[in-house]
Amino acid sequence: MATTPMPPNVVAGNPGFEGNALVAPPPPPLTDMTGICFRDQLWLNTYPLDRNLVFDYFALSPFYDLTCNNEQLRMRSIHPLDLSHLSKMTGTEYMLSEVMEPHLFVLRKQKRDSPEKVMPMLTYYVLDGSVYQAPQLCNVFAARVGRALYHISKAFTTAASKLEKIGYVDTENENATLESKAAKETIDFKEVKRVDHILASLQRKLPPAPPPPPFPEGYAPPATAEGERGSETPQAEPQPTAVDPIIDQGPSKRMKF
Incomplete structure (x- = not known):
């Protein structure tokens, strides 16, 4: 018959005593351990990493809490992940939630208050033999x-x-x-005077402009502004309407071809 393995701090069935001296249980691991990882290459070379042995490998890491319910099942030679026994206990426990053999194993740390009520606390994962705490x-x-x-x-x-x-x-x-x-906008007065002198000399060399052609017979130039102002006075006589001798000749005076 196989004997149940006993931890070194348990003597004669009394936990917490070693001989006549009281030995305190190891403190639980810290809450935030995301900055470290655990790997035991000797264990990995000796045993296969599967769903049956992954918890034993995880128990070697500093993430493992020795006060959990899984440790009590191990002391009673029961598989630590046996849900039929864990559901009847209360306290801290570890549960294998996701498995992708042989590369990834996800373990969830939770607090059980009843068979149906559990509260997740932390999550750990084993990736290719290295144990990490998920943030x-x-x-x-x-x-x-x-x-x-x-x-x-x-x-x-x-x-x-x-x-x-x-x-x-x-x-x-x-x-x-x-x-x-x-x-560029600065005015050079010497240049302006020189240009004026050239233009004046050219103007003197050119012949005088011919006089403008005379107006047609009967055409009267339009009244200027001075004439309009003069027409507003009461003494001014009304001016006759200007008639265009070319356009307003009537049908009888138009040329026939």
């Missing part, structure tokens, strides 16, 4: 938001530095443009 969802969100804010802040800093350089160059170009424009 909590709030920590994942905090890390992602912090990383996004860092990149956004860096992008704004880079954009601000480039805009400062562009603004400095634009200011220099604008000043240079204003200076060149002011230089």
Whole structure:
């Protein structure tokens, strides 16, 4: 008959005593151990990593809590993941939730209050023989938001530095443009006098302009502004309506071809 393995701190069926001295149980592992991992290459070379032995491998890691219900089942030579016995107990326990042999095993640490009521606490996974603690969802969100804010802040800093350089160059170009424009708009009076002298000499060399042709017979020039102002006075006589001698000749005076 196989004997039940006894831990070193249990003597004569009294846990917590070693001889006549009281030995305190080891403290439970820390809550946040996401920065470390566990791997025992000697164990992996000796035993296969499957759903039946993965808990024994996990129990060697610092993530394992010796005060859990699974450890009590191991002391009674019962498989530590036997749900028929775990559901009848209360307290902390480990449960194998996901399995992808032989690469990935997910174990969930939870607190059982009744056969139907459990509260998840932490999650661990064994990936290709290495044991890790999965980070909590709030920590994942905090890390992602912090990383996004860092990149956004860096992008704004880079954009601000480039805009400062562009603004400095634009200011220099604008000043240079204003200076060149002011230089172009400066009037050279000597050049103006020289151009006037050339135009006057050319005008003297040209023949005088011929007189304008006379108006047709019966055509009266339109009244000027002075004539209109004079017509507003009561002494002015009404002016006859101007008649175009070419257009207003009537049908009898038009030429026949």
